[in-house]
Amino acid sequence: MRIFSKLLVLGAALAVSTSMAYADPLLGVGAIGIAPFADSPNIAWTATGISYPGGGDGAVNEASGSLAGFLNDSADVFGFQYSWVSAATPIEMYTANAGANTLEYFLTSVSVSFESSSELVLEGSGYFVEAGFDNTPANMILSASSDGVTNFETTSAIAPTPEPGSLLLLGTGLLSAAGVARRKFASKIV
Numbered sequence: 001m002r003i004f005s006k007l008l009v010l011g012a013a014l015a016v017s018t019s020m021a022y023a024d025p026l027l028g029v030g031a032i033g034i035a036p037f038a039d040s041p042n043i044a045w046t047a048t049g050i051s052y053p054g055g056g057d058g059a060v061n062e063a064s065g066s067l068a069g070f071l072n073d074s075a076d077v078f079g080f081q082y083s084w085v086s087a088a089t090p091i092e093m094y095t096a097n098a099g100a101n102t103l104e105y106f107l108t109s110v111s112v113s114f115e116s117s118s119e120l121v122l123e124g125s126g127y128f129v130e131a132g133f134d135n136t137p138a139n140m141i142l143s144a145s146s147d148g149v150t151n152f153e154t155t156s157a158i159a160p161t162p163e164p165g166s167l168l169l170l171g172t173g174l175l176s177a178a179g180v181a182r183r184k185f186a187s188k189i190v
Helices: 003-018 164-189
Strands: 031-033 050-051 057-066 074-079 091-098 101-115 120-130 137-146 148-156
Touching: 031 091, 057 120, 120 148
Parallel strands: none
Antiparallel strands: 031 057, 031 148, 057 074, 074 091, 091 101, 101 120, 120 137, 137 148
16 A cells, blocks of 8 residues: 555656646747858957957848748847856857847857968857746857858757646656556455
8 A cells, every 4th residue: 555655656756746737838940040240241260259240130041940030131230259158157149030039149168170361260159048948058159251251150959848638748757657566465465
């Protein structure tokens, strides 16, 4: 009887927890690419930073996965200094707008993967922020030449989280297993 009681309590706890649980509203797997800025002046970089006009208008030219709704929408990209970037003080890199939805990307670390007098490639990590969703970790690659930004892409790869229905199914299965175990245990006693 003790085993049945423990299984019953465990099953009930799981069933109750499904009513309190929610699917973690992460953005999931997706990528955003920002088109080069046609009217922006040449990009400049030094050993400590990159500069281009803050708030420069661009467009999302690549969008996949759960971020596909941002394809062809406007984007504002901001300049920054390498020394500003840290996990403690994330730097906002861009905002993309899809109707009433706004997606922001914050950079928490950055490194130079290639640099010459005419080319620069930065790699970094950070997170997406969208109203109603949890922060979603994402990686960034920014490529630039003396003519401007040639590629700017941010990619997330978050594993999907269980939804409440899955937890309810698990709880129901445990309750059923407890019932079967109780019947077997009761038949051995008789």
